[in-house]
Amino acid sequence: MKNYIIFGPPGAGKGSQAVILSKKYNLKHISTGDILREEIKNGTKLGIKVKSLMDQGVLVGDEIIMEIIESVIDHSGSYSGFLYDGFPRTLTQLTALDQMLKRHNLKIDAVISLVVDEDILIKRMLRRAEIEGRADDADIEVVKKRIETYRAQTEPLIEIFEKRDGYFSLEGNTTIENNFNEICKIIENL
């Protein structure tokens, strides 16, 4: 089982890449954001708990996220691996993921990081709000808060990834297709 992380700020295009990559390489796409939004939509206890945090553009607690990850990983089916999208987002989550994989004799095989200018991120999210109707995309203050949260809590993980094998940084200010082709080359050369 391969374990790949697609990394980057909100609006970088992680989700778009994850969908097509997981299809091409038979990976289980694990988007913690999608899972949480589904919980909210279904009005579950968990959904009710996380809604206001997501609406504010701040992170949901690490424990909640790790419970989600553990339960998804246990149902891996016939996939060739996992593609994590929007996870890990904190040092605690990364440490927990490393430990969990180690218990299964697995490791993070690659981290693909999308780098996109801030003004483009903001424009993309505001445009996405019109298409997907996500409340956290529609409000510029929430969009800015999410980028701020990324800079403070998630971006520092890059320093750790850079010291390991399998870290790849890509210019994300291009088309979905260009990024996809670049990422496919990386995966096939691993």
Ligand code: ADP
């Ligand atoms: P984006 O990357 O565009 O911000 P996501 O769908 O990945 O969108 O995340 C939406 C929201 O869900 C985040 O702002 C956060 O509140 C919550 N969330 C998603 N993944 C995590 C995670 N790994 N840790 C903590 N909170 C998360």
